[in-house]
Every structure is written in C-alpha cells, then in structure tokens.
Amino acid sequence: MIAKVLGFTLLGLKGTPINVEVDVNNGLPAFDVVGLADTAVKESKERVRSALKNSGFSMPTRKITANLAPADVKKEGSTLDLALAIGVMKASGQLVAETDGIIFLGELSLDGSLRRINGVLPTLISALGEGFKKFIIPKDNQAEASYVHGIEVIPAKSLKEVVDHLSGLTCIQPIAWHDYVCVDTNVYDSDLAFVKGQAVAKRALEVAVSGGHNLLFVGAPGTGKTMLAKCIPTIMPDMTFSEALETTKIHSVAGMLKDSDGIVFARPFRSPHHTATTVAMTGGGASLRPGEISLAHNGVLFLDEMPEYKRSTLEALRQPLEDGDITVSRATGNVDYPANFMLCGSMNPCPCGNYGSEDKVCTCSPAQIVRYKAKISGPLLDRIDIQVEVDSVKYAELTDERVSESSATVKARVNRTRLIQKERFKNDGILTNSDMGERHIKKYCKLDKQCEDLLKNAYENLHLSPRARSRIIKVARTIADMNLYDQIRPEHILEAISYRHSDGML
Numbered sequence: 220m221i222a223k224v225l226g227f228t229l230l231g232l233k234g235t236p237i238n239v240e241v242d243v244n245n246g247l248p249a250f251d252v253v254g255l256a257d258t259a260v261k262e263s264k265e266r267v268r269s270a271l272k273n274s275g276f277s278m279p280t281r282k283i284t285a286n287l288a289p290a291d292v293k294k295e296g297s298t299l300d301l302a303l304a305i306g307v308m309k310a311s312g313q314l315v316a317e318t319d320g321i322i323f324l325g326e327l328s329l330d331g332s333l334r335r336i337n338g339v340l341p342t343l344i345s346a347l348g349e350g351f352k353k354f355i356i357p358k359d360n361q362a363e364a365s366y367v368h369g370i371e372v373i374p375a376k377s378l379k380e381v382v383d384h385l386s387g388l389t390c391i392q393p394i395a396w397h398d399y400v401c402v403d404t405n406v407y408d409s410d411l412a413f414v415k416g417q418a419v420a421k422r423a424l425e426v427a428v429s430g431g432h433n434l435l436f437v438g439a440p441g442t443g444k445t446m447l448a449k450c451i452p453t454i455m456p457d458m459t460f461s462e463a464l465e466t467t468k469i470h471s472v473a474g475m476l477k478d479s480d481g482i483v484f485a486r487p488f489r490s491p492h493h494t495a496t497t498v499a500m501t502g503g504g505a506s507l508r509p510g511e512i513s514l515a516h517n518g519v520l521f522l523d524e525m526p527e528y529k530r531s532t533l534e535a536l537r538q539p540l541e542d543g544d545i546t547v548s549r550a551t552g553n554v555d556y557p558a559n560f561m562l563c564g565s566m567n568p569c570p571c572g573n574y575g576s577e578d579k580v581c582t583c584s585p586a587q588i589v590r591y592k593a594k595i596s597g598p599l600l601d602r603i604d605i606q607v608e609v610d611s612v613k614y615a616e617l618t619d620e621r622v623s624e625s626s627a628t629v630k631a632r633v634n635r636t637r638l639i640q641k642e643r644f645k646n647d648g649i650l651t652n653s654d655m656g657e658r659h660i661k662k663y664c665k666l667d668k669q670c671e672d673l674l675k676n677a678y679e680n681l682h683l684s685p686r687a688r689s690r691i692i693k694v695a696r697t698i699a700d701m702n703l704y705d706q707i708r709p710e711h712i713l714e715a716i717s718y719r720h721s722d723g724m725l
C-alpha cells in the first residue's frame with residue numbers, strides 16, 4: 220500500500236511542499252529514503268524507527284521505500300521526520316485517517332516527542348502563499364505560528380498526540396491567532412540621558428536612526444563612541460507588523476527564536492566581533508545560515524573599531540549596503556536573504572587615536588595614518604552617509620548635573636519622523652528615506668536653486684561622488700522631515716553636507 224503525506228522544505232525564506240510517498244511491501248526488511256535527501260534526512264530513518272516503537276506503534280519488518288518528491292529539490296534537516304513517520308504508519312495500516320492537504324512539520328526524538336524546528340514562520344507563510352491552510356507542528360513552535368492568520372495550526376507534543384488527534388481519539392485545539400502589538404520588553408542599560416555633551420554626535424545619531432542612514436563615529440579613545448552607539452536600540456522606532464514578520468522569518472530560520480514571544484518586537488542590534496569571518500557576516504556555509512547582516516535586517520549592524528575587521532569582510536558589505544539583500548551561493552544553487560540594515564561604525568582617526576584632536580598630540584607617522592585609514596576602502600566610506608567626529612567632552616560638561624534629554628523623548632520624535640516616511644512611501648514599497656532610489660529622489664526631493672547651488676559647491680569642493688550627492692539629498696530629506704518641512708530647505712542641505720566633512724579628514 221502506498222501512502223502520501225505532505226511535508227515542506229525551505230530554501231532560504233521560501234520553500235516547496237514535499238510529497239512524502241511511502242510504500243511498504245513484502246521484500247527483505249529495509250527502510251530506504253530516496254529523492255535528493257541530505258544526511259540529516261537520511262538519519263531521520265533511525266529517529267522514525269525508534270519514535271514509532273517508543274510511542275507504542277510498530278515498525279513494519281518489511282521493505283519500506285520513502286520517496287521525497289519533487290526529486291530535484293534538495294531536502295535538508297530533520298523537518299520531514301513527522302511526515303515520514305505518519306507516512307509509514309498509514310502505509311502499514313496502523314493509521315487510518317484523512318491527511319489530505321495537511322502539512323506535517325517536526326523533528327522526532329527517539330522517545331517519540333516532537334522537537335522544535337527552525338523556520339516554522341517562513342514555512343507557514345510560504346505554504347499559505349501556495350494555498351495550504353492546515354498544519355501540524357511541534358508545540359514548542361506555537362508562539363511564532365500564532366502570528367500567521369487564515370490558517371489552522373495544530374500544535375502537538377509527540378507523535379502519539381498527532382496520531383490520536385488524526386484518528387479522532389482526542390481533539391487538539393488549533394492555535395489562536397495573535398494580533399500584533401509592538402511591545403519592546405527589553406530593558407536597556409544605556410540611555411542618551413547618561414551621555415554628557417556631544418550635542419553634534421547625538422544629533423547625528425538621531426538623524427541617522429530617523430531615516431535609516433549609515434553612520435560612522437570617528438574620534439579619540441574614550442570619547443564615548445561605543446557608548447553612543449549602544450544607545451541606538453533605545454531610540455529605534457517601533458517595527459511595523461510586516462517588518463517584524465520579515466525579521467522574525469530570518470531569526471526563525473537561524474534558530475534564534477527560542478524563549479522569545481514568537482515574534483521579534485525589537486529591531487535587531489547586531490554587533491559581531493571583529494574576528495567574525497566573512498561567511499559569518501554575510502551568511503552561507505554548509506548550512507546556508509543567514510549571516511549577521513541578515514540577522515540585522517530592519518535594524519542595526521554595529522561594527523565597533525571598524526579598521527580591526529578584515530578588509531575582505533568589510534568589502535563584502537558593499538553590495539548588500541546598496542541593494543538591501545544578499546545572495547548566498549553554494550553548489551546546488553543560490554538563496555536570497557534580505558539584508559536591509561543601518562550600518563553604524565566606530566573608529567579612531569589614527570593608530571594612537573589623537574589625530575585631529577584639539578588638545579592631544581598624535582604620535583603616528585603619516586605612513587602609519589595612511590595605512591590605518593586605508594583599512595576602510597573609499598567605496599565603503601562613500602556608502603556611509605553620516606560621518607561625525609567625536610571629540611572629548613569638556614570636564615565641566617562631564618560633571619554637569621543637569622539632566623540631558625532621555626532616549627524615550629528622542630524615540631518619540633524618531634517614531635514621528637518614521638511615520639511621515641511611511642505615509643510618503645505607502646505606494647512605493649519602501650519605508651525610509653535611506654531606501655529611496657533615484658526615482659523616489661526625483662519625486663520627493665525637489666530642490667530649489669539655492670539648494671542646487673549648495674550641492675554643486677559641495678560636489679566640486681569636497682570632490683564628492685555622484686553617490687555621495689544622492690545620499691546627501693536623502694539625509695536632507697530626513698532632516699526636513701524631522702523639522703516637519705514638506706520642502707527641503709537650504710539649511711537641511713547644509714546640515715547634510717556637514718556630515719560629509721570628515722571625507723577630507725578620513
């Protein structure tokens with residue numbers, strides 16, 4: 220008898236339904252799985268065998284062949300365990316129940332319990348897109364599943380529970396759908412109120428976060444660069460539902476949703492160490508995991524002490540910084556992951572850190588300084604819209620008892636500026652000013668003669684690239700939005716240009 224059961228396999232954030240066809244006949248006892256399965260799928264035979272026995276069922280001592288179709292799609296991981304086990308039970312007559320249209324997901328333990336798997340959220344969304352509406356998943360994955368409306372998801376703790384439910388012995392209630400309300404429950408140690416002085420750097424930080432622009436802090440050691448960057452999560456705007464879903468999908472595939480509320484509410488703030496490899500940064504490797512830049516999707520990638528990172532690793536950021544996604548390649552094909560993040564970097568101006576300081580003396584040779592700066596290439600710097608010098612605060616400022624503006628106040632303003640952008644781009648498929656392409660710049664950033672003159676001047680005198688010009692206009696758009704102006708004014712262009720001044724210094 221042949222049984223057909225549905226499973227699902229992911230490639231990146233999208234996937235394909237898999238027909239698990241199981242045939243049990245009277246040959247020599249064996250269990251074969253065919254159809255481009257990787258090692259983990261092959262190992263699932265052993266898990267299915269033990270799980271069946273330890274759940275009170277039996278493994279037929281006959282010839283079992285399982286075919287995973289379509290045969291040209293590579294099947295990975297342990298997600299198909301449950302579908303295989305149900306297939307074997309149906310084919311051997313141990314389960315008589317309707318399973319048409321139900322997608323089975325889950326890894327089996329040897330004792331028959333269902334273990335959580337990675338990528339449930341993207342699987343459900345992807346399968347719903349293909350018209351599938353019924354699923355059985357491990358109970359441990361139920362939190363993320365509750366955010367997909369319009370489907371029926373049965374959460375089960377074990378193979379036994381699934382079988383009892385299917386055969387009508389018990390009835391497991393489907394997961395109730397959750398509505399999305401953005402609640403960032405993180406408690407942050409940092410707060411802008413603790414950062415004394417540094418008005419220019421704080422303003423630059425707010426502009427960058429408001430429009431999603433890339434940011435670089437340059438300054439002597441101990442001036443507060445890392446401290447400022449750590450305040451970014453405290454002022455990042457709330458995520459919209461679609462942003463949260465998109466970010467959660469990536470974290471789900473990467474297996475990072477454990478112990479969470481099922482959805483990522485807070486924008487990610489990723490700070491990989493400078494020893495991180497290029498693969499860790501961009502994604503890929505044997506398991507095709509999303510890299511740091513994709514984990515930072517809709518949030519921030521913070522590279523502290525930027526020149527310490529391997530040059531090739533930094534260079535790999537250039538394409539995703541421009542396109543907002545990354546294509547990870549391997550022998551059997553390519554996988555696209557979104558990677559639309561705000562880059563925040565910090566660096567010293569020279570190896571000793573004092574170059575350009577008002578009161579300290581730089582002891583580096585010109586050659587040393589050139590070598591140090593060359594670690595960050597021109598094309599990468601060109602993509603950093605806002606570059607600010609951070610100098611030491613004066614002692615009086617540092618000990619000033621007056622309370623500075625808190626992160627909560629700034630965050631409220633950032634949220635307001637993001638709303639203006641969301642409204643503006645509602646038919647454009649983008650969310651922030653930094654996402655604008657040339658088409659959007661033409662439409663939403665009309666410049667008067669005075670603004671054009673300022674730009675021309677800067678372009679010629681600061682030797683800017685055409686890309687830098689576009690980026691200045693985008694930053695000016697954000698500054699205009701922060702000040703509630705429809706039209707970009709000369710002072711907005713001037714402020715945006717001022718963030719490019721350190722082009723000369725770097």
Ligand SMILES: Nc1ncnc2c1ncn2[C@@H]1O[C@H](COP(=O)(O)OP(=O)(O)OP(=O)(O)O)[C@@H](O)[C@H]1O
Nearest residue numbers: 413414415417439440441442443444445446447612
């Ligand atoms: N503006 C400031 N207000 C209050 N404290 C500050 C300020 N700047 C620096 N500090 C104090 O100095 C410490 C070191 O700052 P931080 O680590 O941010 O420096 P940095 O610029 O990143 O230095 P480095 O280049 O060595 O990494 C902070 O933890 C904080 O205690």
Ligand SMILES: [Mg+2]
Nearest residue numbers: 444445523565
């Ligand atoms: Mg630092």
Ligand SMILES: [Zn+2]
Nearest residue numbers: 569571581583
């Ligand atoms: Zn120096």
